[in-house]
Amino acid sequence: MQGVDLHTHSNISDGTLSPEALVQAASAIGIHTLALTDHDTMDGLLAAEQVAHELKLHLISGVEISSQWSRPATKKSYGVHIVALNMQNPAPLQALLMDQKRIRAERARQICDLLIPLIGQDIYSDVIAKVDHIPDRVTRTHIAKTLVEKGVVSRPQQAFDKYIKEGKKAFVKFEGPSLTETIEIIHASGGFAVLAHPTRYDLSATNIRYLIEIFAEAGGDAVELPPAIEPLSTRQMVDRMIAAFNLKVSVGSDFHGDNMPWIKLGNIPRVKEGQIGIWESFA
Numbered sequence: 262m263q264g265v266d267l268h269t270h271s272n273i274s275d276g277t278l279s280p281e282a283l284v285q286a287a288s289a290i291g292i293h294t295l296a297l298t299d300h301d302t303m304d305g306l307l308a309a310e311q312v313a314h315e316l317k318l319h320l321i322s323g324v325e326i327s328s329q330w331s332r333p334a335t336k337k338s339y340g341v342h343i344v345a346l347n348m349q350n351p352a353p354l355q356a357l358l359m360d361q362k363r364i365r366a367e368r369a370r371q372i373c374d375l376l377i378p379l380i381g382q383d384i385y386s387d388v389i390a391k392v393d394h395i396p397d398r399v400t401r402t403h404i405a406k407t408l409v410e411k412g413v414v415s416r417p418q419q420a421f422d423k424y425i426k427e428g429k430k431a432f433v434k435f436e437g438p439s440l441t442e443t444i445e446i447i448h449a450s451g452g453f454a455v456l457a458h459p460t461r462y463d464l465s466a467t468n469i470r471y472l473i474e475i476f477a478e479a480g481g482d483a484v485e486l487p488p489a490i491e492p493l494s495t496r497q498m499v500d501r502m503i504a505a506f507n508l509k510v511s512v513g514s515d516f517h518g519d520n521m522p523w524i525k526l527g528n529i530p531r532v533k534e535g536q537i538g539i540w541e542s543f544a
Contacts, residue, residue, distance in 0.1 A: 265540055266527050267296040267321065268344060268457065268485065268513020273305035274325075275402040277518030280305035283526075284312040284320065292527050294540060296323035296513070298344050300400055301361035301437075303351065321543065322348050325457060326447075327361065327437040330475060332468075339464070340435060341472065342457040343443045344485065344511070347543045349451030357446050361437060362397035368433050369399035375431040376404075379424060380413050387411070401425050402520055417520075441479040453482040453539055455511040460487050460495050470502055477506035483539035485511045486530040500533060509539045 270276035271283045278286060280297060287295045295318060297309050303324050313320035323346050331338040348354055373385035387407045392398035405420035414420045424431040438446070447454040456476045459469055473484060484503050487496050503510060512529040515521075532538060 263529075264291055264293040264527075265295075265512055265538070266292050266514050266516070266529060267294075267323070267346060267455070267511050267540065268298050268325070269295065269516045269526065270299055270325075270518075271297060271305045271309070272518075273302055274299035274398060275400040275517060275520060277520055280309035281312045283516075283518075284309050284316065284318060286526055288316040288318050290527050292318065294319045294321065296321035296344075296346055298323035298325045298346075298513070300325050301327055301358055301365055302398070303355070303358065321346055321540075322351065322452075324354070324358065326357070326443050327365075327435045328440050328443040329437055330440040330472060332471065339462065339468075339472075340437075341440060341462065343440065343447070343481075344455040344457045344513070345447040345450070345452045346455060346511070346539065347452050348447070349544070351450050351452075353446050354450040354452065357438065357443075364436060365399060366396035368435060369396055369404070371433045372401070372404055372425060372431050375433065376408075376424060379430055380408070380411075382411065384408070384411060402517075406520075440476060444476075444479050444481055448480065453542060454480070455483045455485055455539060456481055457485050457513075458487070458515060459484060459499060460491060466498060470498065473499070473502040473508075474506065477508055481508065482542075483509035483511045485513055486532070488514075488528070489530050496530070500536075503536065509542070510536045511539045 271280040326343045328341050328343050329338045330341050377383050384407050388403050391403045405417035408414050408420040444454040514528050516526040
């Protein structure tokens, strides 16, 4: 099982390594099966595939999709990330990603506009310079890094905590497709739908369990296992839900590079006896 990492990011979204450098780094540490799962884009896959072929590394097509879900009893919706893996016919998913790119570009401009009265300057031109002036690649991480460079905050997390996370004055929600629609489009593309990092959405244990339940009922394929640094009770809860709904598991580091140096490429959680890896279903 070691040698598999199915959740990584390049500088095509909010990682720091190029797709080519990411594949090279993965190969250097013995990873043999890697998925590049940038946020709402598959634009880095071609470059990554070329290097993977040279290094004889099995590269899985992937993308991390910004989606939405809600409880029927409330009107509140929550963001959730669904990782799509191993698409055999990516056309339906590419159509969705075109909309996602438009939403992402508009959201970046809106956040920067909301920041102007809060910080006394317009940082938009500096933000898009970080993504080669391609607005649909902007994530909140790029905005946070710019706020650090401008001296507005001392570290990226402060930017989130003070300005751009949910509940703060410069937060703009990403209005992506519903969880059910996302899973349907992934399946129409011949891929597998994975619930990414289910314990990292600032949800109560009750809502985490409900999220996994509705993901399973919508036809989701696998749940990403929590990292080893999380409490044992959290892992046990996720394991119980996986077993209850007969879901497969996925493993990924969520590697971003220098943006998150504490997350190491290939550092994945242990799969327990009886759990079936989603990678066993790949053609």
